Amino acid sequence: MKILVLGSGAREHAIITALLSERAEHHIVAAPGNAGIAEAVETVALDPTSGAVVADYAIENGIELVVVGPEAPLVAGVADALHTRGIAVFGPSAKAAQLEGSKAFAKRIMEAAGVPTGAAVRAATLAEVEQALDRFGAPYVVKADGLAAGKGVIVTDDRAAALAHAEHYLQQGGVLIEEHLAGQEISLFLLSDGATVVPLSPAQDYKRIGDGDTGPNTGGMGAYSPLPWAPEGLVDEVIDTVALPTVRQLASEDTPFIGLLYCGLILTEKGLRVIEFNARFGDPETQVVLPRLTTPLSALLYAAATGTLVSAPPPTFSDDVAVTVVLASAGYPDTPHTGRPLTGLAEAAAVEGVHLCHAATAHTDEGFVATGGRVLSVVATGPDFTVARERAYRAIDLIHLEGGQVRRDIAARVDPAAH
Secondary structure, eight states: OEEEEEEOSHHHHHHHHHHHTSSSOOEEEEEEOOHHHHTTSEEOOOOTTOHHHHHHHHHHTTOSEEEEOSHHHHHTTHHHHHHHTTOOEESOOTTTTHHHHOHHHHHHHHHHHTOOBOOEEEESSHHHHHHHHHHHOSSEEEEESSOOTTOOEEEESOHHHHHHHHHHHHTTSOEEEEOOOOSEEEEEEEEEESSOEEEOOOBEEOOEEETTTEEEEOSOSEEEEOOTTSOTTHHHHHIIIIIHHHHHHHHHTTOOOEEEEEEEEEEETTEEEEEEEESSOOTTTHHHHGGGBOSOHHHHHHHHHTTOGGGSOOOOBOSOEEEEEEEEOTTTTTSOOOSOEEBOHHHHHTSTTEEEEESSEEEETTEEEEOSSEEEEEEEEESSHHHHHHHHHHHHTTOBOTTOBOOSOTTGGGOGGGO
């Protein structure tokens, strides 16, 4: 199959790695890709947010399936342009992608579908923000209404910090003030063809920059899968109370959701609640879910894109566990230092059970350099969490990036050796 993967991050590298692992003669192209992806597959320098450009390329090159990795092309309507020209695409329309593109839209859909979630107020002025903060009280939860690369959320007891965060994002549109939900967070990916939903394996990620969940929110500093502590029946509950109601509500509004429904969940004292939806594979959770997938990913993506999930083989997963640890640049998430040399990658990738997913790297005559905030993910699998964590941290300690930031507690709670 000829597959075009749009994007340039670790998530897209993880998707491509999973596709390459299949016993199939796939021809995979990434657009635009990154330095690590370019070592594995062909890359092309085209604008992934331009529907016309992507559709032209797909038709001219006989692409049979387009997989849209990041959120920006989805919100820009790339999937619509591909659908219009008869190209199979894994990714929702611009309207359906508002589940991620607008927190207010997502809350409306959840309310209409009866999906359990926290109370929220949309605010368009600082005065409205202040009223909402007073209504919900501390800890304050303020979210940018639009896309913010995983950094648009603040959870704080500091009212002044909450107001400053809101004021920043009010300049880019509205914000949501939400009630604070406490509990263990879970990420669950579900494939959807607009009518049928099929779950993948749950994962947990780590959003804050520092050990012990300290410091500002990031796009994600690590993740692990499966979740041995998750209650029995969790996935079925999410399907019945969250995913299917959401997909059916969107279908009833002539907005079928085709692609990956990312459910960001929290187990509260009052039960399961949705924190947020995303409209694509999550990063870094993708890096730990897909290595455990034993069903061919290409078959699942194509079935979702063509409305045939109901007859597709159900996803199955290995008994191995997976842990991913993110290496971030100095200064991330506020002002990451870029252009610094990145060494030791070959040595890290040689560790048993380890592979690397590049996010923000470039190749120069002197070797790899970091080009962004989150630079790469070290992904390790093993028979248990002790082995997988040891492999992940042994590998990441072989990589050198001046000022690089790494969390040391990824998956520690499920590793008996860490206690």
